[in-house]
Amino acid sequence: MKLTLKIWRQSGPTENGSFESHVLDDVSEDSSFLEMLDQLNEQLLKQGNEPVAFDHDCREGICGTCSLTINGYAHGPENSTTTCQLHMRKFNDGETVTIEPFRAKAFPVVRDLIVDRSAFDRIIQSGGFISVRTGSAPDGNSIPISKVDADKAMDAAACIGCGACVASCKNASAMLFTSAKAAHLNLLPQGQAEKDARVLNMVSTMDESGFGNCRNYGECSAACPKDISLDYIAKLNRDHAKAKIKKIFS
Amino acid sequence: MNLDPQIPDGPIADKWDNHRFSSKLVNPANKRKYRIIVVGSGLAGGAAAATLGELGYQVDCFCYQDTPRRAHSIAAQGGINAAKNYQNDGDSIHRLFYDTVKGGDFRSREANVYRLAQNSTNIIDQCVAQGVPFAREYGGLLANRSFGGAQVSRTFYARGQTGQQLLLGAYSALSRQIASGQVQMHTRHEMLDLVKVDGHAKGIITRNLVTGSTDAWTADAVLICTGGYGNVYYLSTNAAGCNVTATYRAHRRGAGFANPCFTQIHPTCIPVAGDHQSKLTLMSESLRNDGRVWVPLDGKNCDKNPNDIAEELRDYFLERKYPSFGNLAPRDISSRSAKEACDESRGVGPGGRGVYLDFADSISRLGESAIRERYGNLFQMYERITGENAYKRPMRIYPAIHYTMGGLWVDYNLQSTVPGCFVLGEANFSDHGANRLGASALMQGLSDGYFVIPYTVGNYLASSGAGTISPDGPEVKEVLESVKERTSQLLSISGKKSARSYHKELGQIMWEYAGMARNATGLQKAIGEIQDLRDHFQKNLLVPGTGDRLNVELERAGRVRDFIDFGELLCRDALERNESCGGHFREEYQTKDGEATRDDENFAHAAVWEYKGEGKTPVRHKEELQYENVKLAVRSYK
Numbered sequence: 001m002k003l004t005l006k007i008w009r010q011s012g013p014t015e016n017g018s019f020e021s022h023v024l025d026d027v028s029e030d031s032s033f034l035e036m037l038d039q040l041n042e043q044l045l046k047q048g049n050e051p052v053a054f055d056h057d058c059r060e061g062i063c064g065t066c067s068l069t070i071n072g073y074a075h076g077p078e079n080s081t082t083t084c085q086l087h088m089r090k091f092n093d094g095e096t097v098t099i100e101p102f103r104a105k106a107f108p109v110v111r112d113l114i115v116d117r118s119a120f121d122r123i124i125q126s127g128g129f130i131s132v133r134t135g136s137a138p139d140g141n142s143i144p145i146s147k148v149d150a151d152k153a154m155d156a157a158a159c160i161g162c163g164a165c166v167a168s169c170k171n172a173s174a175m176l177f178t179s180a181k182a183a184h185l186n187l188l189p190q191g192q193a194e195k196d197a198r199v200l201n202m203v204s205t206m207d208e209s210g211f212g213n214c215r216n217y218g219e220c221s222a223a224c225p226k227d228i229s230l231d232y233i234a235k236l237n238r239d240h241a242k243a244k245i246k247k248i249f250s
Numbered sequence: 251m252n253l254d255p256q257i258p259d260g261p262i263a264d265k266w267d268n269h270r271f272s273s274k275l276v277n278p279a280n281k282r283k284y285r286i287i288v289v290g291s292g293l294a295g296g297a298a299a300a301t302l303g304e305l306g307y308q309v310d311c312f313c314y315q316d317t318p319r320r321a322h323s324i325a326a327q328g329g330i331n332a333a334k335n336y337q338n339d340g341d342s343i344h345r346l347f348y349d350t351v352k353g354g355d356f357r358s359r360e361a362n363v364y365r366l367a368q369n370s371t372n373i374i375d376q377c378v379a380q381g382v383p384f385a386r387e388y389g390g391l392l393a394n395r396s397f398g399g400a401q402v403s404r405t406f407y408a409r410g411q412t413g414q415q416l417l418l419g420a421y422s423a424l425s426r427q428i429a430s431g432q433v434q435m436h437t438r439h440e441m442l443d444l445v446k447v448d449g450h451a452k453g454i455i456t457r458n459l460v461t462g463s464t465d466a467w468t469a470d471a472v473l474i475c476t477g478g479y480g481n482v483y484y485l486s487t488n489a490a491g492c493n494v495t496a497t498y499r500a501h502r503r504g505a506g507f508a509n510p511c512f513t514q515i516h517p518t519c520i521p522v523a524g525d526h527q528s529k530l531t532l533m534s535e536s537l538r539n540d541g542r543v544w545v546p547l548d549g550k551n552c553d554k555n556p557n558d559i560a561e562e563l564r565d566y567f568l569e570r571k572y573p574s575f576g577n578l579a580p581r582d583i584s585s586r587s588a589k590e591a592c593d594e595s596r597g598v599g600p601g602g603r604g605v606y607l608d609f610a611d612s613i614s615r616l617g618e619s620a621i622r623e624r625y626g627n628l629f630q631m632y633e634r635i636t637g638e639n640a641y642k643r644p645m646r647i648y649p650a651i652h653y654t655m656g657g658l659w660v661d662y663n664l665q666s667t668v669p670g671c672f673v674l675g676e677a678n679f680s681d682h683g684a685n686r687l688g689a690s691a692l693m694q695g696l697s698d699g700y701f702v703i704p705y706t707v708g709n710y711l712a713s714s715g716a717g718t719i720s721p722d723g724p725e726v727k728e729v730l731e732s733v734k735e736r737t738s739q740l741l742s743i744s745g746k747k748s749a750r751s752y753h754k755e756l757g758q759i760m761w762e763y764a765g766m767a768r769n770a771t772g773l774q775k776a777i778g779e780i781q782d783l784r785d786h787f788q789k790n791l792l793v794p795g796t797g798d799r800l801n802v803e804l805e806r807a808g809r810v811r812d813f814i815d816f817g818e819l820l821c822r823d824a825l826e827r828n829e830s831c832g833g834h835f836r837e838e839y840q841t842k843d844g845e846a847t848r849d850d851e852n853f854a855h856a857a858v859w860e861y862k863g864e865g866k867t868p869v870r871h872k873e874e875l876q877y878e879n880v881k882l883a884v885r886s887y888k
Contacts, residue, residue, distance in 0.1 A: 012799070030637070031526035038528055038750070045748045045803070050794045053802050055316065057489040059529045061631075062414055063320045085634050110460055111800045118437070121317050125429040129422035130381045134301040134700045135372070137379035141336065144390025154383040154408060157415060161319055185381045 001027045001093040005040060007052060008100045010109050013116075017109065019098075029089040033076065034059060034066060036088055037099075054113040061085040061225065064160030067167070068113055069100040074164035074223040082162065082225040102167035106174070106210040117163050119209035120177060126205035127198035128181045130190050143189050156184040158226045165220035165228075171212030176220035178206045179236035180228045186239055196243035203240055251506055251860050253873040256661040257361045262879050263343075266365045269662070270705050274712035281306035283716040285469035286707065287454055288312070289441045289496055292321030293413075293692060294675025295475030296420035297699025303427030305704060310467055311424070312439045312456060314491055314805075319421040322477060322489040323695060326413025327534050329397055329405035330377075330692040332370040337394050341402040343367045349400060350690060351880050353580075354655070354683020355832035355848060357512070357856070360879055361662055362680040369697040374406055376700055380419040384408050398535065398581075398688025405689045410534060410627060416692055420699070440805065441496040442733045444472065444503040444671060447725045450714065451500075451671035455733045459805060462798040464737065466721040466730045470714070471670045471707055474500055475699070478654035478676040480513065482813045482820060483765070484757020486651035487519060487532045493809040494816045497658050497677050505666040506858040506871065508679035509656035510816070511824035514686055514833045515766055516652035517584035520635050521604035530650035531635060533628050535688060538577045540612040540621065541645065543568050543588070545605050549595040556598070556606055556644050567591055567605075580885075582685055582833055582846075585649035589766045590844070592648075599646040608644035649766060653691060655682040655833065656823075659858045659873070663706035664698060667858075670714065672707060674698035679856065684832025737797050740807045745790030749807040752787050756780065756810070756817055764821050769837040773825040780818045787814060819859060819868060826870055829853045850882050 003024050010017025024043065027036050034056050041051035057065040066083040070076035076086045091097060099113065107115040157180075165176035182199050185191035191198070214233060221230045258269040276284065284307050288299040291313040299311040315321060333346040346367040351358055374392070378384065384406050385393040397405035408415035427433040438459040445453035445466065453468035479494040480486035501507045518533045544566045546552055551559050567587055569576045579587070588605045591597060598604045613621050618641055622629070629640045636646070657679040664672045664680075675695040682690065719726065763776035787810070795801045830839040830846035831853070839847040855872040862868055 028524050028526050030523040032528075032635075035526045035528050039526060042748055042750065045792060045794060048794070051803060053800055057315060057320055057491050058322060058325050059490055060325055060487075060531050062411065063315075063322070063324050063489060065315065065320050081634065085631070087634060087637070089637050114800070117316060121319075121425065121428075121435075124319075124422065125425045129426045130379065131426060132376070132379040132423075133304055134297075134376060134423070134704070137372075137375040140334070140374045140378040140384075141391045143378075145386055146390050147386045147388050150383055150386040150390075153381075154385075154415075157383050157408075157418065158411065160414070161317070184383065188381050188383070190379055190381050 001029060001088065001091070003027055003091065004096040006096060006098045009052065009112055011111065013108050013110060027088055029087070031088050032059070032084055033070070033086040033088065034084050052113060053111045056084060059084045062160060064162035067102045067115065067162060069102060069167055071098050074102060074167040075162070075225055080225055080227050102163050104166045104172035104211070106172065107163060107166065119174070119211070120161050120163065122209060123174070123178055123202050123205050124181060127194070127201040128185070130185055131194060145189060149187050153184050153187040155229065156180040156187065156232055159228050160226055162225065164223045164225060166211065168219040168223035169212065169217065170219070171215060173214040173220070174206050174209070174211040175214035175233045175236065176224065176228055176230070178202050179232040182239065183232040183235050186235070195239065196246060199236060199239045199243050200247070203236070251667055251858065251871045253506070253659065253667070253858055253871055254661065255359060255873060256663055258662065262361065262364045265361050266368055273705055273709035276708050276712045278306060280716065282308060284308065284711050285310065285718045286471050286473065287467055287469040288473045288475060289454060290321065290475035290477065290677070291318030291424065292323035292475060292477060292675060293417055293420055293695030294677070294699045295473070296321070296417065296424050297696050298473055298475060298674055298703050299433050300420060300423035300427050301700055301704050302707070303432035306432070309427070309433040310436060310469065311433055312436045312441060314438065314440045314459065316437055318424055318435060318437065319418060321417060322492055323417045323692065324414045325489065326692055327410045327532070328536070329395065329407035329412045329689040330373065330416065331404050331689045332374045332406060332693065333367055333404060334371050334374060336392060337403045339402045341404050345402065346370060346404065348880055350681070350687060351683070352883070352885065353685055353687035355685050355885060356683065356850065356854065356877065356882050357509070357831055357875065358683030359680050359875060360877060365702065366681050366694055366697050369701045370693050372701055373693060373696045377416055377419050380422060382408060382415045382419045400687070413692060416696065420696070441476070442499060442808065443729050444500045444668070445726050445729045446503055446668060447719055447723070450669045452719050453721070453726060455730055457737070460800050462796070462801065464730065464734050466726045468719050468721050468726060470711055470716060470718055471672065473672045473674060473703065473707070474658065474677055475674040476677050478657070479816060480651045480654050482756070482817050483651045483760045484753050485522065485527060485530050485761070487516065487530050490529060493812070495809050495812045497673070498812045498816050500658060500666065500668065500671060502861050504668045504861070505671055506659040506860055507656070507819065508659035508856045508858045509684070509823065510820040510859070511764070511827055511834050512655035512684045512832060513651060514581065514653040514655060515585045515649045517581055517588060517649045518607065518647045519650035520632065521599050521646050521648035523600055523636070531631070532650070532652060533632065533647065535581070537607060537625060537628060540624065541577065541607040541609050542566055542611060543577050543584070543605055543607055545591045545596040545598060552596060552598050552602060565591070565596070582835070586766055586835060588649055604646035604648045606644035607647045609640065610644070613641065653686055655679065655684060655686055659856065663709065664702055665706065665710065670710065672703060674703060684834055737804070737808070740791065740804060740811070741793050741797055743788065743791040743793070745792050747790045747792055749791060749793065749803060749810045752783065752791065753806070753810045753813065755783055756814055759783070760817050760820070764824050767835050767837050768824050770825060773821045776821045777818055780814060780821065784814050787811065822868065823857055823859065827853060827857060848884070854882070
């Protein structure tokens with residue numbers, strides 16, 4: 001198939017960027033979206049141009065490195081799919097495809113389609129862990145956890161930290177990410193000791209990082225390649241309110 | 251080359267205990283005086299950096315990804331083994347130890363494997379405490395399954411994302427140390443060389459992948475935890491960024507490289523669809539529990555719709571050749587049988603490199619919904635990639651490079667032949683011999699990182715004393731300059747061919763001659779072709795842009811350059827190992843029925859390669875493997 005790519009180029013974080021158009025022939029419908037970009041880059045090299053920089057690693061939909069807003073959708077229009085798992089048979093011959101970086105104030109562009117998502121790391125560093133020293137753990141079966149809770153925690157833990165939730169939200173809110181990470185630990189007995197501090201600290205780091213506020217649009221969950229549920233946002237709001245009240249009265 | 255494995259005295263069950271007691275300790279108040287560099291942030295590196303930070307050392311951790319949570323440990327699906335014996339089904343530390351040594355086709359070091367089995371139980375406890383959401387029974391206790399042909403249920407799992415959940419556990423522990431300032435995290439940094447002072451590893455050189463800056467970092471010890479080298483084949487199940495540069499650069503600085511020819515090929519991957527292919531995707535091995543593997547009896551029928559091929563015109567080759575294990579025959583054996591069928595021109599799909607994995611029988615026996623419940627996500631992934639519905643038409647699968655058992659040689663302390671340079675996880679060679687069992691890689695990475703290195707690196711540091719050298723010292727400067735020169739050399743070739751096209755060519759040579767089946771003629775040919783490829787690369791490589799900023803092609807060129815040299819080393823090792831064992835199958839060494847013939851008399855050793863300089867032939871040394879606790883036996887799956 002033949003495609004016209006309207007693709008964002010930006011040489012550095014402080015430079016202005018713009019769209020560039022390229023025509024790509026002979027795209028196999030069996031190739032993944034990133035393999036199509038590999039093909040574009042080989043073509044650019046042959047033409048004496050610099051290839052387009054984009055983030056990618058595992059190419060099997062689990063590491064969360066790949067990003068891209070494709071035709072206006074984070075990870076493209078296909079549901080529950082990362083860009084690396086999106087295949088070209090979902091596009092039409094002759095189509096124009098628009099490719100942009102994930103756009104959010106808290107995700108500054110590094111180059112072309114690569115953005116800096118280190119704000120997510122900072123949110124985790126502020127409380128997304130259970131403080132347990134290596135070697136000090138009790139036997140794994142000493143705390144039974146109901147299958148229902150364990151499954152709910154697992155659903156939240158499936159978040160791959162790609163940032164599609166932020167990119168698809170018109171406020172660029174990171175609530176889905178933060179709530180999934182907090183819920184994973186808050187749902188487990190091991191996570192109870194630090195629960196209040198965890199939600200207060202993670203939310204305040206999130207706010208300081210320049211993410212917008214959540215208005216329950218729900219775009220985040222719709223764009224999420226791992227189908228993280230909006231319920232976790234509700235849970236984070238509850239946990240946060242409780243922690244705040246406890247703090248006031250303590 | 252000193253290859254003393256430093257195995258502690260005493261009965262095997264007491265060795266680790268004895269060793270921990272006799273190891274020197276660093277006074278708690280002194281730990282902050284020591285700096286440790288950790289390269290890589292996967293299960294091994296992440297766990298090590300977190301644990302060493304927790305102990306009070308000053309840690310610098312480096313990874314090429316944008317965050318430490320993305321290392322390729324994340325992609326492991328199946329699970330992690332531990333000798334908990336929660337199922338009361340006969341498991342024990344000794345049984346896990348024995349299974350691992352046997353599964354490795356008797357080419358691993360007993361003492362290391364025993365320690366791995368001992369640590370396995372602590373790993374589960376540690377991960378549960380961190381909040382890893384392992385699968386549970388209704389009663390709230392941890393669930394187990396049998397995996398990879400094991401006769402006991404000792405595998406712990408978190409849906410099909412065990413690797414991701416364990417890595418997130420290590421990452422959360424690491425994040426806690428980053429927040430406390432004990433660990434300095436350097437993301438988007440790639441290690442390009444190792445710095446030695448007076449023979450000891452004292453630092454590394456990195457390239458900042460965003461700014462292009464080449465910098466020296468010094469420390470009292472260096473831990474290399476950078477994973478395997480599967481991408482030397484270009485197409486593998488590894489992540490696109492996985493590379494051999496850190497380990498190969500350390501090898502060039504004196505670290506012996508052990509058993510590079512021990513590579514594992516996984517039988518159930520989605521076949522190559524065309525030239526555009528950049529990676530291969532693994533489908534969980536569990537599919538073989540309900541799928542039947544076949545090809546048409548007659549090559550004429552390969553292009554037909556598989557549903558139109560009558561039962562009597564199909565060859566269920568695994569069931570035919572291995573009646574007792576059938577479709578569940580071990581990875582190496584299943585892979586080779588698929589290759590043979592395709593070599594006989596009976597393969598299916600694009601290029602004739604694929605075999606069917608058929609669920610029709612299971613679907614008619616159990617119903618489509620039962621199959622959907624068990625493998626729904628895998629069928630969905632298969633459809634996304636191939637556009638085919640595997641409920642209606644058999645899947646196509648083909649083996650792919652998946653894991654590499656070889657790696658930098660380490661002693662019992664995980665120290666390489668360069669003192670002060672330690673190697674953890676898939677990057678080292680010690681625990682899996684010639685073949686790794688399913689659900690053992692995660693176990694090894696975490697054992698090395700959480701429970702081995704904190705003791706052994708302490709012993710080294712207590713003996714060598716604190717004294718991080720200045721990054722401006724002459725030895726450091728010299729290495730720094732050589733790295734800069736190499737980078738500018740790559741940029742100055744100004745040829746016409748991209749690094750990716752060289753990588754593809756290298757991959758084709760490797761897969762053809764050093765893939766699932768190898769022979770002396772082919773390996774010699776491969777060495778020649780790789781040397782020609784290197785010459786061509788040096789004259790015709792094209793790297794656009796400059797080195798002082800983010801330059802993806804420059805990163806790739808450096809990695810491919812090391813893969814080329816390393817590919818040659820792998821072929822040499824395969825050529826010298828005149829036997830078939832585990833993942834290494836030499837066509838000259840097989841029985842009449844095509845089974846591997848191991849040669850314990852001449853090859854019960856680890857082959858350790860010493861770098862002798864650019865363009866010079868490396869020298870092969872041996873560490874003889876002593877088997878005092880298991881009896882060498884033939885693996886039979888008939």
